[in-house]
Amino acid sequence: MSRTPVPRPTPHQFPRFDSVDEERTHIKQRMAAAFRLFDRFGFNEGVAGHLTARDPEHPELFWVNPFGLSFGLIRASDLILCNHDGEVVEGDWPVNRAAFVIHSQVHQARPDVQAAAHTHSPHGRAFSTLGRLLSPLTQDSCAFYRDHTLFDDFTGVVLDIEEGKRLAHALGGAKACILRNHGLLTVGQSVDEAAWWFITLERTCHVQLMAEAAGTPIAIDDDNAALTYSQVGIPVAGWFSFQPLYDKIVADQPDLLD
Numbered sequence: 001m002s003r004t005p006v007p008r009p010t011p012h013q014f015p016r017f018d019s020v021d022e023e024r025t026h027i028k029q030r031m032a033a034a035f036r037l038f039d040r041f042g043f044n045e046g047v048a049g050h051l052t053a054r055d056p057e058h059p060e061l062f063w064v065n066p067f068g069l070s071f072g073l074i075r076a077s078d079l080i081l082c083n084h085d086g087e088v089v090e091g092d093w094p095v096n097r098a099a100f101v102i103h104s105q106v107h108q109a110r111p112d113v114q115a116a117a118h119t120h121s122p123h124g125r126a127f128s129t130l131g132r133l134l135s136p137l138t139q140d141s142c143a144f145y146r147d148h149t150l151f152d153d154f155t156g157v158v159l160d161i162e163e164g165k166r167l168a169h170a171l172g173g174a175k176a177c178i179l180r181n182h183g184l185l186t187v188g189q190s191v192d193e194a195a196w197w198f199i200t201l202e203r204t205c206h207v208q209l210m211a212e213a214a215g216t217p218i219a220i221d222d223d224n225a226a227l228t229y230s231q232v233g234i235p236v237a238g239w240f241s242f243q244p245l246y247d248k249i250v251a252d253q254p255d256l257l258d
């Protein structure tokens with residue numbers, strides 16, 4: 001019996017666009033795929049969590065998930081467009097004020113960043129309560145070696161612009177920030193990169209928690225941690241690592257592209 005052939009992935013090329021419309025569609029589909037993956041990996045906690053991406057034509061505007069819509073149901077066409085005053089300029093759903101406060105300040109402070117991700121994923125949240133940075137315990141951990149920070153403060157849900165500014169200040173020039181008693185934040189030059197750093201940061205927290213629960217882990221020495229960072233911690237490595245996950249989630253849940 002014959003079946004409809006499923007398109008097979010082809011070798012990945014860094015995308016180039018002929019128009020902003022094409023780039024916008026790409027960004028929104030990548031975001032929808034990231035949300036489906038975040039759902040698959042259990043990063044959702046009720047209505048908490050957001051992923052934003054700057055609009056390619058209007059960099060003062062950003063795309064974000066609708067407040068109250070499950071990560072697991074988000075399609076590209078469901079994303080809403082917000083300005084830096086927290087107003088929804090395209091889309092029917094409301095925006096989570098915490099999403100606007102955190103992401104608007106990060107996007108303003110970091111013109112190099114296209115996308116930012118934040119959720120209350122369980123292992124990141126657990127590690128965040130320790131109030132310290134990660135150690136370079138594994139090859140994968142080295143993606144964050146000297147490239148993540150701690151927001152050593154917690155004053156309730158981030159609803160105040162000043163707290164958003166302090167959070168962006170704590171992030172500095174890094175790719176990731178551990179928000180004490182709260183969760184994780186990652187940024188990237190592409191949606192793919194920010195999403196991959198988030199996924200691997202959550203797993204890095206998980207691995208460190210397991211290793212420290214089992215004994216006294218041996219950290220990688222500084223020279224080798226720095227070398228490994230230069231291999232696995234650079235933007236193109238983050239972008240590339242996301243591609244097989246994107247292919248798989250699109251094959252499993254093609255409606256996300258709509």
Ligand SMILES: [Zn+2]
Binds near residue numbers: 183
């Ligand atoms: Zn949060």
